[in-house]
Amino acid sequence: MSLYDLEIIDLDVNIRDGKVVSAKCSGNKVRGFEKAFTGKDAKTLYEVLPRVLATCSQSHLYVYVKPHTQTSITELLMFLEIIDSHMKHPYAYWFPHIIKDEKYSFPSGEKFRKVSLVSRKIKEIMEKIGGKWPHVDYLRGEKIVKITKGELRDITSFMESELLGMSIEDFLNVKMLEELSGDLKLMVEKSIDSLNWNFGLRNYLVVGFPFKNTEFDCNYIKDEGLEVSYKGKKVEVGPLAQALTFDKLVKSYFNKYGPSPLLREISRIKVAVKLISEINDLDINSERFSISDGNYVSFAESIRGSLIHQYEISNGKISNYRIIQPTTFIASPSGALESAVIGLPIKSAKDPVELALTVSSLDTCFVTRVRVFENEKLVTTKRIGGFC
Template identity: 70%
Template sequence: MSLYDLEIIDLDVYVSEGKIVRARCSGNKIRGFEKSFIGKDANTFYEIIPRILATCSQSHVYVYIKPHINTKVTELLMALEIVDSHLKHPYAYWFPHLIKNEEYSFPSGSKFKKVSLISRRIKEIMEKIGGKWPHTDYLRKEKEIKFNKEELKDVINFVESEVLGMNIEDFLNVKRLEELRGDLKLLVEKGIDALSWGFGLRDYLVVGYPFNGSFDFGKIEDKGIEVMYNNKKVEVGPLAQALTFDELIKTYFNKYGPSPLLREIARIKILAKLLSDIKEIDIHTGTFVANEGEFISFAESIRGSLIHNYEIEGGKIIKYKIVQPTTFIASPGGALESAVVGLPIRNPKEPIELSLTVSSLDTCFITRVNVFENEKIVTTKRIGGFC
């Protein structure tokens, strides 16, 4: 097996009489890589970890440094990273499937070009705060960091005028799908009939939205490619996160159960909440120094619950283990499988329902979906790996 194959989640689905009758997920095949961290200098490890784990890089930095220093700067960078990803997601994965209009095509459509400009603006702000990618200069040396929310004006204006069609606070108070406006209303109108409700797990894990929270680390049962919490397979990610605070998400979930569409709306709810909650900062930072001891640290990243368990002794890392969101989502018998089994498929060779369902459970890696009909493979789709 090549490294390329290891970095892919394999999902085999079997279609019969117009619906998926069974599925098999490979799980996260890249486990145990943290052994390479042993012996690394704990005081400079923050420079290494985002380069190794570039997906959700700021989340990994945050979770590593959280037990040791004030995290206000990293929280801001992490929030911006999440906003950037959630903003791009529907325009990269949903609109191109649902709307046959060049304006909404990916990546050449005018809508995605606008999103790309806003994404560039977010990255400029992150660079101003933390230096060039991976944005960790403030941990290396003393630095005065000032952030004024006015710097997000272009980002907020785009979100309100085009994505939401209303201001952020009004959107956060929306409780019915019929109240939605802007591109989000269009997404619902085009997607609500094409996607089914009620497929997926009913057990969720949220370790803190997005920064502060608690959970029982002892309830995690890690078997490598299979991981459970409290003896159950769980879904992590935007839907789980939004269920902690949003009335629209809770109402439709309680009435209809989980759905790909509800997960996508949850992404935008989280984006809006983060933009609403972001605070201005004026802070001096200094050289990062790690404490000695064993630490369990966690946060809600773009894709869900992220957990680091590590130990530092004599200024060196002597133990490290990471449970990524993908490890939960892609567990055999877990969220990915449960979300697709029973799903109606109109055309197994062009399974739009499957593509949107898998992208709604966005993993840290590309998901390679192999579609079988009458036990013969009819198509293979590569989903994810962009945002």
């Protein structure tokens, strides 16, 4: 097996009579890499973590440092990382599939070029806060960190004028799809049938920050490597689970229709807008990172959902480390990915747009290689995800 194979989730899908009749997911094959942290200096592991775990680097950093230091700076970096990914997601994975218009193409279309410029602005703000990637300067020693909401103007302006077609405040109060505007309205118009798919798990997990009203107990997790469950059930994590904790539109349509790719994508934007609305001016002096011996369990909601670190420090060194990534939940055999595609109506096995939207809406940390079979015969292979 090559490193290339390790960096993907395999999902085999069999179609018969125009719908998916079975699916088999490989699970997250990238487990146990954190054993490489054993013996490392715990005081400087924050330098290594975001480089190794680049997909959600600031979320991993936040979870590691949270038990040991004030986190307002790391929280801000984590928010910006999530906003950046969620804002790009529909322009990378949805519009190119559902709209036959060059300006919505990926990656050369006018719309994606605009969102890329805003993404660059986000990265400039992150560099101002934490230095060049992986943005950890403030943990190395005292640093004055100042940021104002005004510096987010380019980001909020793009959201309001292009993506939402309304103010951030108005969007957070929208309760019906008919009220949507901007590119989101177009996405709904082109994808509304997906609300009727109603396939997927009904078990969701949200571990907490930056979302409230959640009850989570790490003792209920059963980790069997490729399979991870919570309270004896496979769970879906990510934007839909997160938005169900706070958003009236998402709750209403979920209760009426159940889960769908479109509702996950709307949830992703709801989460991004909620987080940017909660960013306030920051003026703080950081301190050099310090850490103590002990056993720690730390967790947070990252771009793709629930992220959990369990680690032990002895004599200032890492003596044990385990990470459960969102992908480990999502890609568990008999879990969220399989459940979301079984039963899906497919118009064309050779060009299964419905599969592309469903798989990208669950958004694993790695590329998902979908092998599409029709009546047990391989028809096509799609590589989905891995960009945002």
